[in-house]
Amino acid sequence: MSLTVAVVDAETPGNVGTIARAMKNFGLSELKLVDPPELDPDGEAYGFAGQAREDILPNADVVTFEALTEQYHTVATTAITNEDAAKHVRYPFVTPAELADELTGVDSDVCVMFGRERVGFTNDELAMVDQICSIPASAAYPVLNLGQAATIVLYELRNLSVERTQHPDAIDRANQSAIEGLHGQFGDFLEATDHPEEKRAKAQRLWRRLLGRAHPTGREVRTLRGLFRRADQKIED
Amino acid sequence: MSLTVAVVDAETPGNVGTIARAMKNFGLSELKLVDPPELDPDGEAYGFAGQAREDILPNADVVTFEALTEQYHTVATTAITNEDAAKHVRYPFVTPAELADELTGVDSDVCVMFGRERVGFTNDELAMVDQICSIPASAAYPVLNLGQAATIVLYELRNLSVERTQHPDAIDRANQSAIEGLHGQFGDFLEATDHPEEKRAKAQRLWRRLLGRAHPTGREVRTLRGLFRRADQKIED
Numbered sequence: 001m002s003l004t005v006a007v008v009d010a011e012t013p014g015n016v017g018t019i020a021r022a023m024k025n026f027g028l029s030e031l032k033l034v035d036p037p038e039l040d041p042d043g044e045a046y047g048f049a050g051q052a053r054e055d056i057l058p059n060a061d062v063v064t065f066e067a068l069t070e071q072y073h074t075v076a077t078t079a080i081t082n083e084d085a086a087k088h089v090r091y092p093f094v095t096p097a098e099l100a101d102e103l104t105g106v107d108s109d110v111c112v113m114f115g116r117e118r119v120g121f122t123n124d125e126l127a128m129v130d131q132i133c134s135i136p137a138s139a140a141y142p143v144l145n146l147g148q149a150a151t152i153v154l155y156e157l158r159n160l161s162v163e164r165t166q167h168p169d170a171i172d173r174a175n176q177s178a179i180e181g182l183h184g185q186f187g188d189f190l191e192a193t194d195h196p197e198e199k200r201a202k203a204q205r206l207w208r209r210l211l212g213r214a215h216p217t218g219r220e221v222r223t224l225r226g227l228f229r230r231a232d233q234k235i236e237d
Numbered sequence: 238m239s240l241t242v243a244v245v246d247a248e249t250p251g252n253v254g255t256i257a258r259a260m261k262n263f264g265l266s267e268l269k270l271v272d273p274p275e276l277d278p279d280g281e282a283y284g285f286a287g288q289a290r291e292d293i294l295p296n297a298d299v300v301t302f303e304a305l306t307e308q309y310h311t312v313a314t315t316a317i318t319n320e321d322a323a324k325h326v327r328y329p330f331v332t333p334a335e336l337a338d339e340l341t342g343v344d345s346d347v348c349v350m351f352g353r354e355r356v357g358f359t360n361d362e363l364a365m366v367d368q369i370c371s372i373p374a375s376a377a378y379p380v381l382n383l384g385q386a387a388t389i390v391l392y393e394l395r396n397l398s399v400e401r402t403q404h405p406d407a408i409d410r411a412n413q414s415a416i417e418g419l420h421g422q423f424g425d426f427l428e429a430t431d432h433p434e435e436k437r438a439k440a441q442r443l444w445r446r447l448l449g450r451a452h453p454t455g456r457e458v459r460t461l462r463g464l465f466r467r468a469d470q471k472i473e474d
Contacts, residue, residue, distance in 0.1 A: 021382055027375040051378050083405050085456035092408045092454055134404065136395065138264040141288050142403035144388075145258055151385040152392050158373065166379035167371065168320050171329045217329055219322035 004030040004111040017048030018147030024052040026154045027162035031060040072111035074129040079143045081134045089123045093132040096156035114150045174221040182225045189228040192235045241267040241348040254285030255384030261289040263391045264399035268297040309348035311366040316380045318371045330369040333393035351387045411458040419462045426465040429472045
């Protein structure tokens with residue numbers, strides 16, 4: 001699958017730059033512009049693009065809407081959907097998360113499209129695209145800014161485009177034997193501090209539940225175990 | 238649970254406005270500002286805030302970082318995490334989606350915090366907060382713009398804050414008997430068009446798989462059924 005981003009008839013250069021930055025943050029590079037505003041290298045588009053000023057913005061192609069619908073499986077994002085199937089222009093729609101699920105494993109060239117700042121896409125444009133995507137937001141104010149809407153959609157599609165994130169593969173959680181060792185040490189601590197014998201089992205259960213929810217790291221477990229051990233030694237001295 | 242947003246020592250009024258807009262889009266209202274830039278009602282903060290210019294921005298409180306850590310369960314968002322448990326300042330961390338899961342059902346006052354444009358939070362500040370959140374992004378360029386990062390986190394937390402979205406409760410899918418009716422009509426159509434008898438079962442299966450993936454609406458099914466019926470009648474005439 002390939003994933004291309006198109007911005008259609010944006011007014012504000014800053015929004016184009018914001019979208020280019022989100023593309024780079026989420027591993028995308030192909031930007032198509034339909035009727036773009038002027039993108040001055042010293043202006044807001046480049047100012048908002050972060051490192052995307054170096055490649056995505058200068059390499060963006062200016063194309064027609066029709067060229068995109070001919071070449072790609074097109075998905076247009078709109079805040080306002082229709083309420084039911086009586087109007088097919090904006091219905092049915094998918095959420096960004098549903099779109100990510102649907103596109104996983106589909107082998108086609110997909111173009112996600114973002115429209116004008118105030119009015120989004122025209123109904124004629126929406127009628128030409130293959131899918132409608134809409135971000136669930138507050139009914140009281142569902143209209144997101146163009147750059148923010150694109151950022152959310154590209155974030156949701158990241159598993160299709162980001163090969164490697166900045167995060168470690170997995171958080172290094174303590175193994176169970178280390179955790180059990182800490183529970184034993186905590187038991188010794190209760191004994192050393194003369195915690196009332198009839199209340200010890202309850203305190204141990206409380207401690208087990210707390211650590212069970214926290215999924216401690218190996219280092220956290222080793223550090224706590226050492227702290228309780230030191231306390232025991234101090235008390236014995 | 239209550240959810241408050243804090244912006245710490247932002248330089249750019251536009252980013253504060255962007256965050257206020259995302260808050261309103263996702264059903265939040267409490268904004269706290271630590272060392273904010275000047276927010277001129279005729280300037281960028283209000284210009285970027287959309288309808289949040291009417292309430293969230295003018296009602297924002299200026300507070301200290303310490304006041305927030307005392308009053309709230311604080312979560313700071315950072316692009317750059319530590320790789321392992323040798324450094325606890327930024328480790329372990331949760332992703333925004335994990336944070337949303339964790340906070341569901343927790344009855345506490347939570348403050349999600351967003352830091353400076355270039356340097357985010359200081360290590361001293363991070364040491365004071367309760368949790369670290371980090372957005373998974375491309376390892377090649379994981380640093381999001383402040384306003385875009387906040388937009389994604391508030392989007393992920395929307396189920397904690399948005400009572401009702403702009404979307405209909407559910408897409409009106411066709412019931413199975415309507416779909417089976419369409420399959421029968423499609424069979425009649427194959428017969429009426431003299432589709433080779435030995436290939437009909439295969440064509441019916443293809444059609445069943447296509448509709449099975451598309452989850453058609455009631456209206457789509459009725460329309461297609463009508464189209465095939467008309468075609469049969471035209472052929473019979």
